[in-house]
Structure formats: structure tokens, C-alpha cells
Amino acid sequence: MLELTQSVFTYFDHLFQVIRYALTLDPRLYEYVATNPRSGWLVLGVVFLAGASVLLGQSVVLFVNRVRRGRFLFSLALNGVMYVISYFVWGVTIGVIGRLLFEFNPGTWAIVRMVGLSTAPLIFGFFILVPWLGPFIGRILNIWGFLILVSVVEFGFQVGLVGALVTVGLGWLAMMLLNNLVGKPIAALRNRIWQRVAGAAIDASAQDLLLQFSQSEHAPALLRENRP
Amino acid sequence: MITYLIIGAFLLLFVTAALAPLESLNWWAGWSREGEKKGPAELSEAEATAGAEEEPDFYVIYLSGIGAISGDSFPEEEYPFLRGLEERLATAKIITDVYPYSVTNNGLTGQRQLAWLWRRIEKLRFKNPNSVLSLLVNLRNALQMLVSADRRYGPVYNLGIANEIYRVLREKGYRPEHKRPVILLGWSGGGQISIGAAAYLAALPSPLYVISLGGMLSDDPGLEKLTHLWHLYGVADPLQVLGGVLYAGRWPILPNSPWNQAMANGRIDIICLGAYTHNGKGNYFDMETKLPNDARGRTHGEKTLDTIVHILTDQKLLTPGGRAWAAAAMMQPQSAPGVTVSAVAPPGVGDPSI
Numbered sequence: 001m002l003e004l005t006q007s008v009f010t011y012f013d014h015l016f017q018v019i020r021y022a023l024t025l026d027p028r029l030y031e032y033v034a035t036n037p038r039s040g041w042l043v044l045g046v047v048f049l050a051g052a053s054v055l056l057g058q059s060v061v062l063f064v065n066r067v068r069r070g071r072f073l074f075s076l077a078l079n080g081v082m083y084v085i086s087y088f089v090w091g092v093t094i095g096v097i098g099r100l101l102f103e104f105n106p107g108t109w110a111i112v113r114m115v116g117l118s119t120a121p122l123i124f125g126f127f128i129l130v131p132w133l134g135p136f137i138g139r140i141l142n143i144w145g146f147l148i149l150v151s152v153v154e155f156g157f158q159v160g161l162v163g164a165l166v167t168v169g170l171g172w173l174a175m176m177l178l179n180n181l182v183g184k185p186i187a188a189l190r191n192r193i194w195q196r197v198a199g200a201a202i203d204a205s206a207q208d209l210l211l212q213f214s215q216s217e218h219a220p221a222l223l224r225e226n227r228p
Numbered sequence: 229m230i231t232y233l234i235i236g237a238f239l240l241l242f243v244t245a246a247l248a249p250l251e252s253l254n255w256w257a258g259w260s261r262e263g264e265k266k267g268p269a270e271l272s273e274a275e276a277t278a279g280a281e282e283e284p285d286f287y288v289i290y291l292s293g294i295g296a297i298s299g300d301s302f303p304e305e306e307y308p309f310l311r312g313l314e315e316r317l318a319t320a321k322i323i324t325d326v327y328p329y330s331v332t333n334n335g336l337t338g339q340r341q342l343a344w345l346w347r348r349i350e351k352l353r354f355k356n357p358n359s360v361l362s363l364l365v366n367l368r369n370a371l372q373m374l375v376s377a378d379r380r381y382g383p384v385y386n387l388g389i390a391n392e393i394y395r396v397l398r399e400k401g402y403r404p405e406h407k408r409p410v411i412l413l414g415w416s417g418g419g420q421i422s423i424g425a426a427a428y429l430a431a432l433p434s435p436l437y438v439i440s441l442g443g444m445l446s447d448d449p450g451l452e453k454l455t456h457l458w459h460l461y462g463v464a465d466p467l468q469v470l471g472g473v474l475y476a477g478r479w480p481i482l483p484n485s486p487w488n489q490a491m492a493n494g495r496i497d498i499i500c501l502g503a504y505t506h507n508g509k510g511n512y513f514d515m516e517t518k519l520p521n522d523a524r525g526r527t528h529g530e531k532t533l534d535t536i537v538h539i540l541t542d543q544k545l546l547t548p549g550g551r552a553w554a555a556a557a558m559m560q561p562q563s564a565p566g567v568t569v570s571a572v573a574p575p576g577v578g579d580p581s582i
Contacts, residue, residue, distance in 0.1 A: 060249070060380045060381065063253035063254075063256060063257045064253075064256065064257075064383075064384060065257075066256065066257045066258055069259065127242055127246050129246040129247075129249060130248075131248055131249055131371060131374035131377070131378040131381060132374045132377065132378055132474065133245070134246075134380075
């Protein structure tokens with residue numbers, strides 16, 4: 001029991017260190033992650049936390065849907081898992097493109113792990129909730145993640161900035177292609193799970209839901225009594 | 229050490245800001261206990277008590293600024309102003325008990341976990357109005373104002389406030405079928421919340437007017453629904469300017485934003501009162517400091533009141549020289565401390581300078 005507790009503490013200690021080094025674009029961390037397959041668990045933790053935090057930041061849709069607390073937490077966990085899967089695919093795509101373009105090849109799994117590090121800034125995705133400033137914070141975090149990704153690719157394939165930008169650009173195009181070819185059934189499955197958990201479409205806005213609500217019998221007196 | 233303290237303070241501020249929308253979201257989702265007691269769908273007890281007596285000519289709902297602690301605890305300076313308003317608008321019903329910084333109209337000293345803290349601050353502020361701790365009230369309420377203006381949360385937050393306004397209106401005898409005009413008088417943050425709530429209150433059959441006193445206004449979609457907005461401002465008030473800076477929809481480069489559309493359609497009038505400040509000496513409520521170069525020797529607060537009367541007279545809600553003002557002036561020329569009601573010239577009547 002004591003050993004297990006100790007391992008959990010050690011894991012989180014390492015996790016916070018990984019996050020800290022990733023945020024500062026530290027090449028020593030890339031080296032560690034590229035050469036140490038066991039770091040995969042730490043990267044998994046980073047990606048999962050980032051996914052859950054971003055959903056917390058964008059959780060207005062869950063609240064507006066009047067999702068119950070249990071379902072709310074389940075949705076956060078589900079989004080964490082979805083993030084892990086999508087970043088895995090993203091990592092594999094970058095790995096394959098890099099292998100085709102460049103001579104130096106650190107191995108696809110190493111690249112997948114390193115790409116996962118680019119999600120580290122999204123651990124602050126919770127701050128997207130901040131009124132007025134939140135969407136701007138979201139953009140800053142995405143730019144920060146993009147910079148980490150570019151520096152990871154630079155380090156991983158031992159290429160310059162232009163090479164890294166081309167790889168990320170091609171990766172993005174490949175992801176778009178994948179989304180259009182095989183992404184639709186996957187997205188439909190994701191939306192179905194989401195709808196079952198949250199009780200509403202994934203892209204419904206607060207206005208849509210309020211409009212829907214205002215026409216129901218549970219609408220507030222103001223809306224119920226004064227319909228046009 | 230100091231670096232850590234600064235980082236810690238910033239982190240605390242950001243976490244507090246991130247948690248700010250949760251009160252209204254919790255209410256909406258039905259998570260909070262208050263939501264269970266008085267959820268958005270359960271309002272009918274107020275409607276049942278609506279009296280059968282004669283209705284006033286119109287209703288004025290005063291939404292206070294970010295210094296308000298509850299629906300009946302405003303900063304001291306606002307009380308003489310509100311008494312002056314009641315004297316001048318004798319044919320109207322002035323409603324002050326809506327707390328615009330809580331979707332459930334639950335003041336900071338009401339049923340809250342931190343109520344003890346707010347009560348302590350309220351006492352401190354009573355002794356010393358400039359107490360530094362009272363800035364916590366301002367911070368907390370400023371965040372709620374930003375929630376109202378945020379397109380993500382505004383639809384929920386403003387519905388809660390509009391619902392409370394409607395509930396209180398009904399309690400005070402408002403009957404929609406009589407179509408008596410409703411005027412939201414919003415001071416500072418209350419100005420933004422007024423235009424936010426207007427999006428829903430426009431569903432009422434009454435004309436809906438908003439008067440903003442130095443309000444920090446966003447480009448809220450509610451602007452598309454209200455009948456008319458008058459924004460009263462002072463040139464020495466930097467806070468009301470912020471609205472035009474922080475919200476891109478108020479910049480001229482976005483002509484299709486609700487603000488610019490309302491401006492183009494003539495639904496917004498912007499009235500400069502002079503060198504008014506937002507807080508301190510020479511603010512909108514100041515009943516002591518005389519205006520420079522005012523022919524009638526009025527104070528800042530008196531001119532604000534006169535301007536409101538002028539607007540309402542212009543809208544034919546008040547009769548020029550009618551019973552509303554004349555009765556108050558004859559019966560109680562000096563009834564409110566700090567309020568001097570000039571009996572020489574009825575305010576706002578036939579005076580081009582308002």
C-alpha cells in the first residue's frame with residue numbers, strides 16, 4: 001500500500017516536472033521523452049489533463065444543457081480520453097510524414113510521445129472560463145502548443161525551422177484529409193456518445209438551447225407569459 | 229519571494245475570474261440549492277400577489293453599480309440621489325430592490341458561504357466608505373458584469389436578472405396587459421446588465437427604455453431589442469470609456485454589431501453631462517459639489533436628475549410642469565438630506581441646456 005502511494009506521488013511529481021519543462025520548450029525534456037519509452041505514461045497524463053481542462057474551460061455547453069454533476073464529471077473524463085486518441089493519431093501522422101521527408105528518424109513512437117508534450121499549455125484550458133478574456137487565453141494556449149510542436153519536430157527529426165513548419169503543415173493537411181475520408185463515422189460515434197452523456201448536440205450554442213427551452217413548458221414566467 | 233507572491237496573487241485573481249460564471253451556470257443547471265428553491269421555472273407566487281390597485285404611470289428599476297452589496301445596500305452616495313429621483317418622479321414606481329449581480333437576487337450578505345465576509349466589509353464600509361477591503365465587492369461584481377457581457381454566459385446570466393426584474397415588477401403591481409413603460413436605470417455595471425436583461429424584458433408588451441449612468445456598455449444583443457437607450461456620461465469618467473475600448477463590437481470597424489446597428493438606427497442617444505467623474509468628488513450622484521458655470525447653480529447629482537426628468541418628459545412619460553415634479557417641490561422642498569430641489573425652475577422643462 002505504502003509503495004503504491006509512493007509510486008502515485010512519484011508519478012505526479014514527475015508529471016509536474018514534465019509539464020514545467022514542456023512549457024519552457026526545454027530540449028532536455030525532448031531528449032528524455034525520445035529515448036525513454038516509459039515516459040509514455042507521463043505524456044499520457046499530460047494529454048489527459050489537458051483534454052479535461054479544456055473541456056472544463058468550454059463547459060458552458062454542459063451547464064446550459066443542465067447536465068447533472070455525475071454526467072458532468074463523466075463528460076470531462078470522456079473528453080480527456082478523446083484528446084488522448086486524437087493526439088495519438090496526430091502524433092502518428094507527424095511521425096509518418098517526418099519519416100518520408102527526412103533522413104534522421106527517431107522512431108514513430110518517440111515522435112508520438114513528443115507530440116503529446118505540445119498539449120502541455122492546454123492544462124491551463126480551465127482559464128478559458130474567465131469572462132471576456134477567456135477566448136483570448138484559449139488562443140494564446142493554442143499558439144503556445146503550436147510553438148512546442150514545431151520545436152519538438154525540429155528536435156525530433158534534427159531539422160531547421162522551415163522543415164518543422166512544412167512537416168506540421170503537411171500533418172495538418174493529412175489530418176484534414178483523414179477527417180474527410182474516415183473521420184465522419186468516427187465523429188458520428190463521438191457525437192452519439194456525447195449526446196448520450198450530455199443530452200445535447202456537441203455544437204449547440206447557449207442561444208440555441210435557450211430558444212429551445214423558452215418554448216418548453218418549464219420556461220421562466222417571463223418567457224412563458226410573454227411569448228410573441 | 230516577492231515574485232512568488234505576485235504570481236500567487238495573479239493566479240488567485242485568474243482562478244476567481246474563472247469561477248465567476250459558475251454562480252449563474254449552477255443556477256441554470258439546477259445544481260445550487262437556491263436554484264432548487266426558486267428555479268427559473270418557479271415564479272408564480274409573486275404573480276399571484278399582484279395587487280389590484282391603480283398602476284403608476286411607469287416603472288423605473290434602478291440597477292446599482294459594482295459597489296452594491298445587496299438590493300438594499302448601496303454605497304452611501306446613492307441614497308440622496310434615489311430620494312431625489314422619487315421626489316421628481318412621483319407618478320412612477322421606483323424599484324431599487326433588484327440586486328443585479330446575482331441571478332437569484334441573492335445579495336452578498338444573503339444565504340452564501342462567504343456572507344460573513346461581505347457583512348464584515350459592509351460594516352467596515354459604513355464606517356469608512358473608502359476602505360480598501362470594499363474593493364473586493366467591486367472586484368466580485370465587476371466579474372459578474374463581465375459575465376453578463378460575455379456572449380457565452382450572457383444568455384443565461386441576463387435571463388436570470390430579467391426574470392428577477394419581472395418577478396419584482398409583478399410584486400409591485402405591474403400588469404403586462406396595461407403596457408405601462410418600463411425604464412431600467414443602470415449605474416456603472418448596472419448599465420451593462422440593463423442592456424443584457426433588455427434582451428428578455430423586450431418580450432413584455434410595454435415599451436422598454438434604458439438609461440445608463442456612466443455605464444460600461446458592451447455591444448450586447450439586448451441593444452437590438454430595447455426601445456431606446458440614453459447613455460449619460462462625464463468627460464472625466466475613464467471607466468465608462470472602457471466599454472468602447474474592451475468590446476470590439478463598439479469599434480466603428482464592425483458596422484453590423486448590435487451597438488453600431490442601434491446607433492445607426494437612432495436607438496441610442498449619448499448625452500454628455502460635463503466634467504463628471506466615475507467616483508469621488510463630482511460624480512453622477514454628488515449632491516454637494518456645485519457645477520462650474522451652471523446658470524441655476526445646481527450640483528452634479530441635481531443635473532443628473534434633471535437630465536433624467538428631461539428625457540422622460542421628452543418621451544411624454546412626464547407632463548411638463550405637471551403634478552409629478554410640482555407636487556414634490558411644493559410639498560417637500562428640502563425633504564432629503566443633501567438634496568436641494570429648486571422651486572424656481574422645474575427641471576428639464578423648456579431648458580435647452582438640460
